Amino acid sequence: MKVIETGLPDVLLLEPRVFGDDRGFFYESFNAKTFAELTGVTTAFVQDNHSKSAKNVLRGLHYQIQQSQGKLVRVTAGEVFDVVVDLRKSSPSFGKATAEILSAENKRQLWIPPGFAHGFLVLSESAEFLYKTTDYWAPEHERCLLWNDPALGIDWPLTDAPLLSAKDALGKPLAQAEVFA
Numbered sequence: 097m098k099v100i101e102t103g104l105p106d107v108l109l110l111e112p113r114v115f116g117d118d119r120g121f122f123y124e125s126f127n128a129k130t131f132a133e134l135t136g137v138t139t140a141f142v143q144d145n146h147s148k149s150a151k152n153v154l155r156g157l158h159y160q161i162q163q164s165q166g167k168l169v170r171v172t173a174g175e176v177f178d179v180v181v182d183l184r185k186s187s188p189s190f191g192k193a194t195a196e197i198l199s200a201e202n203k204r205q206l207w208i209p210p211g212f213a214h215g216f217l218v219l220s221e222s223a224e225f226l227y228k229t230t231d232y233w234a235p236e237h238e239r240c241l242l243w244n245d246p247a248l249g250i251d252w253p254l255t256d257a258p259l260l261s262a263k264d265a266l267g268k269p270l271a272q273a274e275v276f277a
């Protein structure tokens with residue numbers, strides 16, 4: 097497993113060691129000891145999620161204002177443009193966004209600590225998105241940051257208007273969003 101820095105200091109891209117042979121491939125998609133050694137994070141994950149989305153679906157930008165979830169995200173089918181925004185007021189990168197391509201092909205994973213908003217746009221015909229979270233889903237604490245808030249300056253590789261949930265279409269711009277200390 098290799099750690100690659102991203103545009104945000106605390107957000108890390110993890111590239112697993114893949115063993116290929118004439119049968120196919122094998123790789124450890126998660127190893128608590130390796131993860132802790134590489135990230136310094138020892139909190140346990142409590143929930144695994146799996147979503148499937150069609151091309152042009154945009155989910156996000158989501159976060160929980162309480163019970164903030166750390167997320168370890170990856171794609172097992174297709175390809176997504178994955179976006180993270182720092183919502184920690186005390187952080188020098190507050191309000192800054194970074195993006196990475198995650199795909200079944202590159203097998204890259206993104207570690208997103210608590211305190212960030214997260215979302216993705218599906219680039220392939222469909223994509224399956226799997227992720228582990230460090231706290232439980234708490235709908236009462238869910239918040240949505242407006243995906244196309246000009247203040248975020250996210251250059252989404254859109255070919256068309258994205259397919260959004262009603263909730264995501266009503267996201268708040270950064271200036272009005274509840275943020276972390």
Ligand SMILES: Cc1cn([C@H]2C[C@H](O)[C@@H](COP(=O)(O)OP(=O)(O)O[C@H]3O[C@H](C)C(=O)[C@H](O)[C@H]3O)O2)c(=O)[nH]c1=O
Pocket residue numbers: 145147155156158159214215216233261
């Ligand atoms: C997140 C979640 C949702 N649900 C239920 C609630 C809805 O009935 C249904 C779909 O929920 P939602 O439209 O919020 O799903 P996404 O838009 O994929 O939300 C996720 O997408 C972005 C990219 C994230 O980073 C978040 O982890 C998460 O908010 O699943 C659950 O039962 N448990 C859960 O943990």
